[in-house]
Amino acid sequence: MMKRPKIICHMLTSINGKISGAYMNSKYAIAGSEAYETTNGSYHSQAWLCGRVTMEKNFTHFHKPELKEIETPYPRTDYVAQGNAQMYIVSADPTGKVGWIENTVEYENRPEAHVIEILTDKASDEYVAYLRERQISYIFAGQVLIDCTLASEKLLNLFGIKTLMVSGGGYINWSFLQEGLIDEVSIVMTPATDGRTDTNTIFERADNLPEIAPVGFTLKSVDIIEEDTLWLRYGVDK
Structure with missing residues (x-):
């Protein structure tokens, strides 16, 4: 019995495998951007996951968290602020740097997504308090680097996430792949x-x-797909 979600690495790329750059704003990427959302929806996932830089670039616009001095730290245990959300957005943020303003994200036509932070022991008590104050869920997975296997198991057990879309950047995609967690690359x-x-x-x-x-x-x-765009699906040869 699988203890983790089914995990799909789902990415929009250029013809040479780039996941960012000026090509994304060109006329050639219009059909691809639309197809990316349509194909994403076909998996009926409960969450999508990105690395810190992707989150800061696309959602928090590099806002810095305003950390306050605290007298009594919160315990280093997982925190479920919302356990029955229709959709989650999961932030792989080892040391706790993403400056979330709200605890939900609206993106394209996807359902409003509740934020979950994946932290390591390197995250500060002040950042944990920052998340608590904003009712943002978080889990601990790893001492210095994120333990993707442990994080995946917690996403299933604590939040009921049965299908997870891993959507970049390249470093977090590879981390999941090297731990043998990717079931499909889309x-x-x-x-x-x-x-x-x-x-x-x-x-x-x-x-x-x-x-x-x-x-x-x-x-x-x-x-x-129309306009010469391809949708490629691969299984991982294990």
């Missing part, structure tokens, strides 16, 4: 590139992670 590929070398790809190993053998995939399906 790529909506736009017919464009901008040639940039300073943007992320779908999977990237952080320098502080050990190098492992290459991961292989098995093709499940290819769908041609």
